[in-house]
Amino acid sequence: ELAPAVRQQLQSLEVAWSLDSTNAELLRRPTPREGVAALLAEQQTQGRGRRGRQWASPLAANLYLSVARHFSGGLARLGGLSLVAGVAVAEALREAGFHEVGLKWPNDLVAGERKLGGLLIEGGGEHGGPVRAVIGLGINVRMPAPFAARIDQPWIDLANWQQPVPSRNQLAARILSRLLPALDTFDRDGLACFSQRYATLDVLRGRAVDVHQGDGSVQHGLAEGIADDGALQVRIDGRLQAVHAGEVSIRAT
Ligand code: ATP
Ligand code: BTN
DSSP states (O other), rough: OOOOOHHEEEEEEEEEEEEEEEEHHHHSOOOSSSSEEEEEEEESSSOOOOGGOOOOOOOOSEEEEEEEEEEOOGGGGGGHHHHHHHHHHHHHHHHOOEEEEEEETTEEEETTEEEEEEEEEEEESSSOOOOOEEEEEEEOOOHHHHHHOOOSSBBOOOHSSSEEEEEHHHHHHHHHHHHHHHHHHHHTTTTTTHHHHHHHBBSSSSSSSEEOOTTTTTEEEEEEETTSSSSSSEEEEEEEEEEEETTOOEEOO
């Protein structure tokens, strides 16, 4: 089901039974110089989110997918990568019939106010040279109740939202078919050609938000889309401020 051009780019496509984390596994392996390595797992025993948080990853229930590839031009250029990957994944889900999927900056896939999935970008590399990035994606497809009970924020899965749910294989194929070309475009041209597409998926735009800083302080503002480098633009006390993903959590109010 993969488009031939996409299949050609895939250096490997593997499904593991159980891993600590598909991101961790791809980080342990060498990444191909050209093309993409893709890894799926049926379960993760230490699925992870941002800043060491846990990602609930029960067996044979949801999608856990990571892809590794190199990007030219140094770390600074990767600022918008999670947004670009988010656009590709959200568009793939919309194409599969889940029309109300949105993106909550910087790395959440949402439906309504509830978390459907998330992206975790990890990696790094030499200064100036090509940078290796692992792009991890979790999407809730059919979350079993015992795991659901442990998620401490509003969440949703595809099965609870809308039937029929495509198989995880079909979902993965659709996602890779959108994601790989998007990563090529991003590597070549940066974020520019995604800003319009991001805007149509952006659930924060025009909404009041709280910006929670790492030091515990909170600022109130209005979300006004993203900047060229992927920062969230928030109007605080009349001034537009760039908020960078590493430092903050955003809560719509
Ligand atoms: P931020 O807005 O800063 O990203 P976040 O709470 O979304 O905050 P993440 O690191 O992005 O934090 O995601 C991890 C969090 O997501 C966990 O702390 C948990 O609350 C929630 N979570 C864990 N597993 C799942 C899952 N399978 N589906 C939905 N939410 C989950
Ligand atoms: C988040 O919202 O914090 C991002 C969650 C990312 C989860 C995916 S599942 C596949 C990959 N492997 C991991 O350990 N995490 C990502």
